Amino acid sequence: MTTTKSPISVGAEPGDLPPSPPARPGLHWKRRIASLSRWLHTYLSMFSFMILLFFALTGFTLNHADWFAGESATSKYQGALDRAWMGATGSKDVAKLEIVEYLRRVHGIRSAVSDFQVDDEQCEISFKGPGYEAGAIVDRETGKYELSVTHSGFVAVVNDLHKGRDTGTKWSGIIDFSAILMTLVSLTGLTLIFFLTKRRFSGLALFAIGALFFYLVYAVLVR
Numbered sequence: 135m136t137t138t139k140s141p142i143s144v145g146a147e148p149g150d151l152p153p154s155p156p157a158r159p160g161l162h163w164k165r166r167i168a169s170l171s172r173w174l175h176t177y178l179s180m181f182s183f184m185i186l187l188f189f190a191l192t193g194f195t196l197n198h199a200d201w202f203a204g205e206s207a208t209s210k211y212q213g214a215l216d217r218a219w220m221g222a223t224g225s226k227d228v229a230k231l232e233i234v235e236y237l238r239r240v241h242g243i244r245s246a247v248s249d250f251q252v253d254d255e256q257c258e259i260s261f262k263g264p265g266y267e268a269g270a271i272v273d274r275e276t277g278k279y280e281l282s283v284t285h286s287g288f289v290a291v292v293n294d295l296h297k298g299r300d301t302g303t304k305w306s307g308i309i310d311f312s313a314i315l316m317t318l319v320s321l322t323g324l325t326l327i328f329f330l331t332k333r334r335f336s337g338l339a340l341f342a343i344g345a346l347f348f349y350l351v352y353a354v355l356v357r
Contacts, residue, residue, distance in 0.1 A: 168329040175322035182315040189312065192296035195289050204287025211241060215277040223274075226252045233272065234259065241281060243268050246302055262300040265291030 195202050215236060219229035230250055237243055237259065245263030255275070261268040265286035272279040295301060298309050327337040 164329070168326070171322045171325040171329070175319060175326060178315060178319050178322065182312070182319060185312045185315060186319075188292075189296060189316075192292050196293050196296055199293065202287075202289040204289055206284050206286045206290070208282060208284045211281040211283070213240065213279055213281070215272060215279060217277040220257075220272075220274040220277055224254060228252055228257060228274070233257070237261075237268075237270055237279075237281065241268075241283065243283070245300070248300065264294035264299070264301055266300075 215233060219232050221228045234247055234250075243261050245261040245266050245268065247259065248262040249258070249260040251258045255273070257270075257272040257274060259270045259272070265288075266284070268281065268283040270279050270281040295305065298306055324341070327334055327341075330337065
């Protein structure tokens, strides 16, 4: 009776295991990319969760502004500025910095100056911020002024923040940063689907259907 030797018994000690098959080329890098994409997607999503929620909710309130229209409150004030700040008659050289700082200090204005116009008879100063507007008219001959301050509701404030309206350069940077975060979260999520073999086709199919749906909405109902 002839016996066939097992390949693992030739030149091997009892208990030895067969050598592992060589790793496929590129498998190591695929695993690293998948792991990095998963890590980035998870932690970027958690870090940007409140940002995503904020822009999602304010996008809804902007789209239905009439549903959330709150009453604004307007206050009026009167006062007088130093006549020396008004400059010489016929000149437009007025003390803009002193006038603005006085109005800020006395009336608690914190928004940025959006406009400062000077003519022969009066000055008009406008301050604007999210959900906030203030305007002063100053008589150059007497230095007397009238100031109107309007505070809008909370929804108006967050809507202006969403649009970046009268929010300044710092908030504009926050909007850019938020856009980058959202883009990274989207791209890392899309990258991950390529490593989910069983769900790759269905995931990419849904991605294509969603893209086609939004295009058709624009092409048929909007354009």
